[in-house]
Amino acid sequence: MGISVMTLPKMRIAMPSDSIIGFLQQVRSQRLLFPEQIEQLVQEPDWPQEGLERLCQYLLERGILTRYQAEALLQGRGQELNLGGYPVLEEIGPCTGGMVYKVLHPTLRLPLLLRRLKADEASLGEPVEAFFERVRQWGMWQHPHVAAALDVGRTDDDIYIVLDPLGDHADVETLTGELGGPMPGPVFREMARALASxxxxxxxxxxxxxxxxxxxxxxxxxxxxxxPDGTRSRRPASDATIKLTELGLLPRLPPVRQQPPPRRYLAYLPPEFFDDPTPTPAADVYALGATLYFLLTARPPFKGDDPVALMEAIAQAPLKPLSRLRPDIPTEISALVERMLAREPGQRPTAAEVEQGLATETSVPSRSGSLPLAEDLPESAPLAESVSSRHLPVAVPVQSSSVSPEPAADWSEAWSCHMAATAATEPPQRRARPITDAERARSRRMLLLGGLLHLTAVTLLLLWIFGAFTSSPEPEPTPPQKKENKIPPKTRPRNPQVG
Incomplete structure (x- = not known):
């Protein structure tokens, strides 16, 4: 039933007030503190036994409660500090369709993120049961390059989704801005293949x-x-991997023309979404192509000053060829990305074709520094993909012999370490050469000879089993014959006197 006065040390004369006891019962029921933590608390000689504000301040100073928890308890909102069995530490901020909280694992006490969504069709964009089933089916889908949800649950009024905070990761959009330039070819190839898979x-x-x-x-x-100037920057470690987030976790988009999403999302939507935002495999391929375009150029394929201008550019403006922005990338890769950005869904490749195209062996240059963009158009000539005169920032073109800017070098340096470690552990792959007709004939002869030898061995084995090689029995020994002692007839002695 919770902590009672009897759990307090017997040597104390002053007993805690009823409000303190109720407070301790509440933090225990909400799993904000474990029973052993409460036992340890009440044994402290200086813990306040009167006044909730004093007690909350005491717990706050010792890091036992967060400020968000203390304020909620003092305001009588203690029931909000446990969502689906997860103790709430603090409120992080709004998300699409709800609010994000920092919570603790109920038993491991590890920090996690919990997304709380209102369970109503208006905010989810589809029936509640359909959304919840989609989250359960795809939100926890396992793949090495997907950041899946850890838990999904539902209360009467809310749906909650528990996520790994991924504290040592950063989204690619933010990281590209910090590093100051597009991805080098080898980094792009590995990341693109992972996403295509x-x-x-x-x-x-x-x-x-x-x-x-x-x-x-x-x-x-x-x-x-x-x-060198003392500022700090983040960059990928040598074992960095890329992961796709928000799979099955986001509410359906409302009609895009009436309620355009933020520009960071709108710039990567396919043109057919403007009339019908129903997800399809072809729409995913377009969005991936637009994302790969960003990785190669540090800019989206199209731009506009406002949502209407941006949608018009996506639907009508010609695409600036990748060969102009990234001449170091093989033409096969550039052409594949541009095919993914076809406005007609039927003209786009499938995800399997994209993965196969990215796996094709083509030489991708790699330099120790950044890979510069091709020289842009003159300032007086507007960019083809833009419907306005405002330019997005691009990397400054440099000569290959010049020193690369420090921010963009971080991509290549991290990848060089990764490639060196991979080359040290993997044996070199030998490229197969065509087989000549003479080698094919010799192979057939060797196969025929091997078959004959195998048949001969089997035949000899069968003959041996059925006794074909059994030796004749040895002849029986004959008993030795006894020799007869024949006495020769006595000869008459010759009379020497005769004749």
Missing amino acids: VLRSLHEQGGTHGRICPAHLVLGPLREKVR
Whole structure:
């Protein structure tokens, strides 16, 4: 039933007030404190036994409660400090359709994120049961390059989703801004292949994402680097991997033309979403293509000063070729990304074709510094993909012999370490050469000879089993014959006197 006065040390004369006892019962029932923590608290000689404000301040100073918890308890909102069995530490901020909280694992006491969504069709964009089933089916879908939800649950009024905070990761959009330039070719190739493998597996099992963009990709683990000016910057570690987030976790989009999403999401939506925002495999391929375009150029494929201008550019403006922005990338890769950005869904490749195209062996240059963009158009000539005169920032073009800017070098340096470690552990792969007709004939002869030898061995084995090689029995020994002692007839002695 909770802590009682009898649990307090017997040597104390002053007993805690009823409000203090009720307070301790509440923090125990909400799992904000374990029973052993409360036992330890009441044994402290200086713990306040009167006045909730004094007690909350005491617990706050010792890091036992957070300020958010203390304020909620003092305001009588203690029931809000436990969501689905997860003790709430603090409120982080709003998210699409709800609020995000920092919580603790009920038993391990590890920090997690909990997303609380209102269980109503208006905010979810679809029936509550359909959304909850989608979250359960795809939100916890396991893949090496997907950040899946850890737990999903439902109360009378809310749906909660528990996520790993991924503290040593950062979304690709933010990280690209910090590093100051696009991805080098080798980094891009590995990241793109990983994302294509996610989409292929997802589409083969009947799922879709619907909201792929750089903000929904996380890269990590990261490590900090101190610049010469003393500032710090994050960059990928040598074992960094990319993961796709928000799979099955986001409410359906409302009609895009009436309620455009923020620009960081709108810039990567396919044009068919403006009329019908229903996720499809072809829409996922377009969104992935727009994201890959960003990874290669540090800018979205199209831009506009406002949502209407941006949607008009996505639907009508010509795409600036990747070959102009990234001449170091093989033409096959550039053409594949541009095919993914086709406005007609039927003209886009499938996710399996994208994965296969990215796996094709082509030489991707890699330099120790950043890979510069091709020289941009003159300032007087507007960019083809823009419907306004405002330019997004791009990397400054440099000569290959010049020193690369420090921020962009972080991509390549981290990848060089990764490639060196991989090359040290993996044996070199030999490239197969064509087989000549003479070698084929010799192979057939060797196969025929091997077959004959095998048949001969089997035949000899069968003959041996059935006794064909059994030796004749040895002849029986004959008893030795006894020799007869024959006495020769006595000869008459010759008379020497005769004749």
